[in-house]
Amino acid sequence: MFKFLKDKVKKAVSNISDKFEKEGETVEEVPKVKKIKKVEKKKEVVKDKVEIKEKLREDIAPVVETVKEELKKQEVEEKKKEVKKGFLSSIREKVVTKKISQRQFEELFWDLEVELLENNVAFEVIEKIKQDLAKDLVDVPIKRGDVEKKITTSLKKSIEEVLDVEKVDVIEKIKSKKPYVIVFIGVNGSGKTTSIAKFAHLLKEKGFSIVLAAADTFRAASIQQLEEHGKNLGIKVIKHDYGSDPAAVGFDAVKYAKQKDLDVVLIDTAGRQHSNINLRDEMKKIIRVVNPDLKIYVGEMIAGNDCIEQIQEFNKAVKIDGAILSKADIDEKGGTAISVSYVTRKPIFYLGVGQEYGKLEEFDPQKIIKNLGL
Structure with missing residues (x-):
């Protein structure tokens, strides 16, 4: 049932989506990069007994120096990683969107309008669908790759409203x-x-x-x-x-x-x-x-x-x-x-x-x- 209209609507939505992606104005939105909290390392404080402190100092002095050097190196590496992570996150979070004007929408909707007319959809219904899609699409930034989903969702919602008449049992x-x-x-x-x-x-x-x-x-x-x-x-x-x-x-x-x-x-x-x-x-x-x-x-x-x-x-x-x-x-x-x-x-x-x-x-x-x- 309705296979012909189903295929035509699917094709029209796909065509509109493709043209939207190609002809829509590109908008880049870069959200503020969240400051990364500095991780404070817990320092373990070893309290030596006073009686053996002096005795051990000479023995462990070389080891302490080695540990200090290693900790400095690790701290430098951690800072490098944090800077790198923050930079990559900002790149990944950059949102590339598309939006179209009313004039562009009129041109894009024509494909769907023709298919609906050819499949016996009343003019009043087409006008309602057109207004609903325009409200959801015109001058509204949409993520690249989400255009077809947005159009389909808007179309579904509009047709649901068209069919929403008080039911009589x-x-x-x-x-x-x-x-x-x-x-x-x-x-x-x-x-x-x-x-x-x-x-x-x-x-x-x-x-x-x-x-x-x-x-x-x-x-x-x-x-x-x-x-x-x-x-x-x-x-x-x-x-x-x-x-x-x-x-x-x-x-x-x-x-x-x-x-x-x-x-x-x-x-x-x-x-x-x-x-x-x-x-x-x-x-x-x-x-x-x-x-x-x-x-x-x-x-x-x-x-x-x-x-x-x-x-x-x-x-x-x-x-x-x-x-x-x-x-x-x-x-x-x-x-x-x-x-x-x-x-x-x-x-x-x-x-x-x-x-x-x-x-x-x-x-x-x-x-x-x-x-x-x-």
Whole structure:
């Protein structure tokens, strides 16, 4: 997952680091050399008995002179070593750093900006990353050899902030009310009906009782598709005839859930473009009639910036509560997952990571960071 973006980001960061090292202004900082404390040698004082002092003086005089000479030599050598050590320490402690101006940063960031744009990262997100990196890099002395690490750390921190949207525990919310009504919306071909079936499977595995509502009455194939999923999962599907009122289907599903004391109602709706005013008004009617507890947008990650634009428009129209992104397993770019929450300030609940019913994965920002190699 996200291999393409991971490779591109890694390459861009490496390029920026290399250019930073080559083009950045060199700054040498020499810290004050700490004074080395003079080591005082302990002198051993031998107190001779007065009675034998005079007697031994003549015998040990030559030895004493020899010892004195040796001590003088050792003291000179120690001083030489101390001077040498202090000099070498100051050389080793010299910090050679690099720093760049705002103009240089703009030129260097272009490499990363292009890669992010090509991998479906929203413009607003790129601007945020740019500001964060500039704050950490412009006119900031960085040790030579630490530039790439500094850039990577700053980039990771910025993307973590981009993904930092208040988490909503959908399962806990479902436990809070009965029946809990969820409406799914999105454009045609986004994997909406399949995502609903996966979510129904997940809920059933957790012990919830469910009813499905086939409120996409504009496509007979959609009704049949949801019915097929219902049979496979052993879940009741409420449907009306092709072309009937979608809001009525949703209403009947909620009514059925109340009668049967079911936990959850999952309502499928017709895929629609945000620019289609009639279908948008119909969607508002469904929401008004069933009064859902949660409105989930389903978009496919491989749609890239189109998905980001669509979710923004749907959010303006009906105030979505969060998203499920389908086809995450085949999206090597990953920019959509990074951008959706930031531009809407709404959480991503799940990622679709395969065709099987069990292939619905709870969204984990740290896993996204890891997949990007940060």
